[in-house]
Amino acid sequence: MARVAVLGGGPGGLYFAYLWKTRHPEDFVQVIEQNPEGATFGFGVVFSSRAMDFLRADDPETADVIAARMQTWSDMVLVHRGETVTIDGVGFSAIGRLELILLMTERARAAGVVLSFGTTLQSLDAVSDFDLIVAADGVNSLVRRSFEGDFQTSVSYLDEKFAWFGTTKRFEALTQTFVETELGTFNAHHYRYSPSMSTFIVECDRASWLKAGFDHLAPDDVKSRCEEIFADALDGHALVANKSNWRNFPWIWSARWSHRNMVLLGDALHTAHYSIGSGTRLALEDVLALVKSLEAHPGQIREALEHYQAVRQPVVEKLVRAARDSAAWYADFPRHMRLSPIEFAYSYITRSGRIDDERLRAMSPGFMQRYDAFRSRTAA
CATH class of the missing domain: 3.50.50.60 (FAD/NAD(P)-binding domain)
Incomplete structure (x- = not known):
């Protein structure tokens, strides 16, 4: 034995x-x-x-x-400049x-x-x-x-900072919400993991983290400020904390x-x-x-x-x-946010180098039809 x-x-x-x-x-x-x-x-x-x-x-x-x-869900969603872009076929x-x-x-x-x-x-x-x-x-x-x-x-x-929250807001798909405020640029990864709860990960570059005062705010104040930054995405729901401290990814x-x-x-x-x-x-x-x-x-x-x-x-x-x-x-998403929502979504989905246009057309035909139409208009 x-x-x-x-x-x-x-x-x-x-x-x-x-x-x-x-x-x-x-x-x-x-x-x-x-x-x-x-x-x-x-x-x-x-x-x-x-x-x-x-x-x-x-x-x-x-x-x-x-x-x-x-x-489970079959698509993912990006929100940039208040516009929603759906990338079909990216199931989670x-x-x-x-x-x-x-x-x-x-x-x-x-x-x-x-x-x-x-x-x-x-x-x-x-x-x-x-x-x-x-x-x-x-x-x-x-x-x-x-x-x-x-x-x-x-x-x-x-160097970037992130904090892992939850929320009672039910999100129908894995969603990435990018916002620019007077405090800086912020991103939230959010998706439901039960019928009544979702994960809500907030991240930002160090400059935004400092400008927003997150380096000295108490935990309850951090939660409140994140709720303010992502008020539109949360739609009146509160964030839920559980050791939701700011961390640097190791x-x-x-x-x-x-x-x-x-x-x-x-x-x-x-x-x-x-x-x-x-x-x-x-x-x-x-x-x-x-x-x-x-x-x-x-x-x-x-x-x-x-x-x-x-x-x-x-x-x-x-x-x-x-x-x-x-x-x-x-790490560079504040610069990528200068792109239009559809260009931004394309930059996002191809970011890891594992997905080229051919694979993306097979996987996400709806999104690529919209992206190709955008490129045709801008090239004309």
Whole structure:
């Protein structure tokens, strides 16, 4: 019998624990999470329309259970200069982060995983008797920070600021609202994740953040000012805060994915900018790749962990490159806002370099018909 410690009770950690215990019921699997059960920050998490395909291919039961709780839509919307531009065919699904974690917790517990919530580890000595340590403990990973040199980790931060709120305003699609005010330029990513709640992420460049006084306002005043800035989008609804502090997005990358019997996954290993909506997806995909590698090398931990990195890293690198290109566009969105709404939408949807005109015509024929008509008029 092997002993497996999973540090971190987020979606990635819980999913690994569930999957491994289900497939290897003789093994002892324990999840150690510092927060109490049922506690989490944030609101909804979003997946692209195809993001669940990977899960359905390997674990259709879990995919179906999650999909049944999701809100889905087929288009996305951009609001610029008060004008709405719809980009058809860009489907997404969303689920409440807490609902996803509770669902994963339920399944892990039913599989026989030992769940230790409200447990803070001061050092890794507490798990020294485990055969495998899976670090799914997020951007502040104890495992990674304890051996950053061995994991060859690099950390840097974007200069832009963001804060993650919720709201009772129901949005029918994933919407990006861009506004220019006397305080600066601001963007909100908002989408529903339940019939009655939506995520509402506010972001801005540092100059606007300072000009708006966000560097010294109290949390309630920050919420109120964001409500004023996005009053039209919120349509009388309030923002809901839950650890909705201003943050700088951290770029985390580890050139070595494992050390001794310890292995990283999800945000503990790498981060991808929230603008491509792939953080949770990447963590779940990491889990599937790790489980397959361990099963392909039974009893050979080092070989399995090296195989995990060799197979998975090229896929992750591609997504992270796209995330960096997307983040670069957002860093410069005040300049992009000089474009007309339709040009702005085209700049937005092609920002990561993964979508060219041919693919866009196939994916979003309605939008491209409008864009091509605009180009014909302006060229005449």
